[in-house]
Amino acid sequence: MKDHPLVRRHTGGFRWEDVDVLAYKQEGAAPFKDVTRQVLFESAELPAQLRYFEVAAGGRTTLERHNHVHAVMVIRGKGRCLVGDRAYDIGERDLVSVPPMTWHQFHAAPDQPLGFLCLVAIDRDRPQLPSADEAQRLSAPLKP
Amino acid sequence: MKDHPLVRRHTGGFRWEDVDVLAYKQEGAAPFKDVTRQVLFESAELPAQLRYFEVAAGGRTTLERHNHVHAVMVIRGKGRCLVGDRAYDIGERDLVSVPPMTWHQFHAAPDQPLGFLCLVAIDRDRPQLPSADEAQRLSAPLKP
Numbered sequence: 677m678k679d680h681p682l683v684r685r686h687t688g689g690f691r692w693e694d695v696d697v698l699a700y701k702q703e704g705a706a707p708f709k710d711v712t713r714q715v716l717f718e719s720a721e722l723p724a725q726l727r728y729f730e731v732a733a734g735g736r737t738t739l740e741r742h743n744h745v746h747a748v749m750v751i752r753g754k755g756r757c758l759v760g761d762r763a764y765d766i767g768e769r770d771l772v773s774v775p776p777m778t779w780h781q782f783h784a785a786p787d788q789p790l791g792f793l794c795l796v797a798i799d800r801d802r803p804q805l806p807s808a809d810e811a812q813r814l815s816a817p818l819k820p
Numbered sequence: 821m822k823d824h825p826l827v828r829r830h831t832g833g834f835r836w837e838d839v840d841v842l843a844y845k846q847e848g849a850a851p852f853k854d855v856t857r858q859v860l861f862e863s864a865e866l867p868a869q870l871r872y873f874e875v876a877a878g879g880r881t882t883l884e885r886h887n888h889v890h891a892v893m894v895i896r897g898k899g900r901c902l903v904g905d906r907a908y909d910i911g912e913r914d915l916v917s918v919p920p921m922t923w924h925q926f927h928a929a930p931d932q933p934l935g936f937l938c939l940v941a942i943d944r945d946r947p948q949l950p951s952a953d954e955a956q957r958l959s960a961p962l963k964p
Contacts, residue, residue, distance in 0.1 A: 682903045686913030695915075716915055717891035723941050724868035726891055747861035747870055749937070751895070751913075759826045769830030769895075771839075771860055793893070795939065797867050 690730060690752055690791055692716065700729065701738065706805055710735030710784075716793070723798050730791040731755065731784040739781040739811055744800035746774035748782075752791030755784045756818060763817040766790070779806070779814050834874060834896055834935055836860065844873065845882065850949055854879030854928075860937070867942050874935040875899065875928040883925040883955055888944035890918035896935030899928045900962060907961040910934070923950070923958050 684693040691697065692714070700711035710732035717726040730752065731737060739758070748757075754767045758781045759774055766772060772792075774780045784790035806814055828837040835841065836858070844855035854876035861870040874896065875881060883902070892901075898911045902925045903918055910916060916936075918924045928934035950958055 680917070682906075682917050682919070683901075683908045683910065684915040684917075686911075686915075690913070692913070692915060716893065717917065717939060719889060719891070719917070721889045721920060721941075722868065722891060722939070724866065724939065726870075726893075726939050745863060745865045747863070747866060749860065749870075757827075762826075764827045766827065767830075769834070769836070771828040771830075771836060773824065773826050773828075773861065773863075775826070776865060793937070795861060795866070795868065795870050797865075 690728065706738040706740065706803070707811075708736060708738045711737055718798075725796055725798060727794050727796070728791065729782070729794055730789055731782055733784050733788050734786050735784050735789075737782045738803065738805070739779060739815060740803035740805055741777050741779045742801050742803045743776045744797055745776055746772070746780070747795040748772040748774070748792050750790065750792045753784060753788040755782060755790030757782045758815060758818050761817060781815065781818070783818060834872065850882040850884065850947070851955075852880060852882045855881055862942075869940055869942060871938050871940070872935065873926070873938055874933055875926055877928050877932050878930050879928050879933075881926045882947065882949070883923060883959055884947035884949055885921050885923045886945050886947045887920045888941055889920055890916070890924070891939040892916040892918070892936050894934065894936045897928060897932040899926060899934030901926045902959060902962050905961060925959065925962070927962060 680694045698713045700713045714728045824838045842857045844857045858872045
């Protein structure tokens with residue numbers, strides 16, 4: 677909490693003073709489409725991070741699972757998420773909990789972005805990816 | 821993350837399914853005015869909690885300090901906060917970091933509430949309160 681000003685303003689459009697807009701993941705490291713990442717809070721004094729992810733209209737995060745949990749609040753737009761074997765329509769201020777080793781993926785609506793806060797522990801394991809066949813099967817609940 | 825549904829809807833007015841509206845603190849334990857608390861995420865698998873505090877128009881949190889840090893995002897209304905020896909006007913989506921042992925207090929605007937997310941570690945120390953004289957001196961930057 678020392679490395680940035682005590683108060684950082686929202687400058688409009690879900691961008692903030694002193695917060696960089698980062699790539700979601702390294703391109704090619706995993707399947708995803710049109711996602712950005714901003715780390716809002718991280719500090720040596722905090723055992724967790726708060727990030728803001730934004731999925732552009734029609735985009736999606738990686739389908740993955742891991743031991744660490746996610747605590748998510750949607751703060752922009754609409755979309756759907758897969759958590760385990762169910763898909764859910766989600767919108768502003770809805771809360772999503774992703775338990776350990778649970779397959780999950782976030783899709784923005786076709787016509788609007790999906791922006792969400794995601795709380796994670798600092799210490800966390802690497803995500804596991806499904807095979808292409810497995811991905812097909814796992815993402816079935818997301819099909820309209 | 822097991823004790824509540826995986827998706828909890830915002831039901832309007834900054835209230836959520838399966839989230840109780842709690843007293844901010846025990847009445848009389850410390851000075852404050854018109855504040856509610858909702859714990860949005862807490863879990864054995866997460867070393868931190870995400871809470872939503874709402875200060876009604878004209879209300880204020882306790883002026884206090886502690887070793888644990890706060891990571892705050894305003895998500896409703898407007899107000900002012902004291903962090904250390906400065907006061908800041910804050911509004912929707914602004915970010916506030918409260919470093920260790922730094923006096924802080926949140927005031928809602930006279931005519932609208934101030935609602936904010938607050939991320940804290942699970943392991944945290946008890947807040948320290950100023951004496952009445954000290955409070956007077958510390959809160960001077962908040963005076964219009």
